[in-house]
């Protein structure tokens with residue numbers, strides 16, 4: 539069957555209309571004409587590109603098409619950016635919200651400061667890379683044009699490190715973060731380390747000049763504390779702690795949040811992590827930071843104490859899904875920022891809606907749960923003053939957004 543791709547689906551696959559409903563074809567673009575051959579031998583592509591769309595361009599990476607990390611390297615910038623913008627527009631429409639969406643804040647290639655690599659042993663070979671799309675198969679990589687050059691250059695070292703740490707029975711994960719003091723590597727699902735392996739891993743890490751190596755939360759070696767800079771406030775990252783993936787996009791998110799909450803005297807930062815927003819807000823507002831990870835709260839507390847001229851910070855360890863802060867306790871704040879995991883912050887949004895706090899900034903990595911939470915706030919009397927999509931996961935189908943609200 540010959541079809542023309544007419545749109546992109548939410549996961550970045552091309553969509554064509556077949557007789558029995560939509561057909562999703564990975565790595566195709568609107569305007570592509572493809573021949574679908576369902577009777578091809580197993581393992582072969584189910585379709586052939588007959589006529590390429592004018593929106594195609596040469597992918598930047600040799601692994602594009604097999605590696606599952608990127609969905610859309612073959613799309614030109616205009617199509618790619620309108621796809622990401624459209625993800626937020628569609629989520630708002632489906633959530634019953636009528637709002638204008640600001641242009642996408644884009645990120646450049648070679649800007650990602652954090653990646654998670656997977657290593658597996660296949661026979662005598664050790665493969666280090668990313669999973670293929672929707673699969674457990676690891677595609678070994680020799681390049682990764684989304685990451686900062688420091689991470690790409692470390693791939694040979696990371697392969698040698700994985701050889702030492704890998705457990706034969708399960709995939710090893712390496713969370714690699716480029717900090718201002720060097721690479722921070724947090725390994726998980728590693729083999730049980732005997733003393734000799736431990737020493738070899740430490741020697742290898744020191745020789746490669748990395749800042750810190752930790753395995754399953756235990757620091758094996760720290761040559762220098764891994765530090766990130768939140769607009770002039772230096773924070774020492776706990777092993778494995780959350781960090782926004784691209785520094786420039788994090789700064790753009792923070793600019794939006796800070797401009798909206800300017801003038802607030804007491805701000806609550808929910809799902810605060812290591813203080814991405816709270817530490818920046820502290821230049822002008824007192825902040826109460828709430829988060830489930832004690833190490834992340836301790837990191838921002840230390841950073842606040844070590845930095846001159848900041849307003850007071852209080853921290854609270856709390857499970858905000860099980861125990862959202864009640865509306866009556868929120869009334870002591872005049873600004874709120876919340877930045878939950880993908881599942882969103884439904885319970886907290888209900889409390890905020892009932893609180894009457896003047897200004898709210900909602901940050902999200904999932905447009906669908908964001909739309910649900912925004913609807914709760916709008917129904918509770920808030921007005922949406924802007925919503926901005928931001929791209930931290932270049933060439934993927936993921937998009938972040940910052941929504942700014944005040945009382946109507």
Ligand SMILES: C[S@@+](CC[C@H](N)C(=O)[O-])C[C@H]1O[C@@H](n2cnc3c(N)ncnc32)[C@H](O)[C@@H]1O
Pocket residue numbers: 780781782808809810811812813814815828829830831834856857858859860877878879
């Ligand atoms: C998307 S991150 C945002 C962190 C921070 N705002 C930032 O920009 O770096 C979500 C944060 O929520 C925290 N978290 C996850 N589940 C939580 C829960 N049930 N209660 C409170 N915090 C939680 C995570 O530890 C993580 O730091």
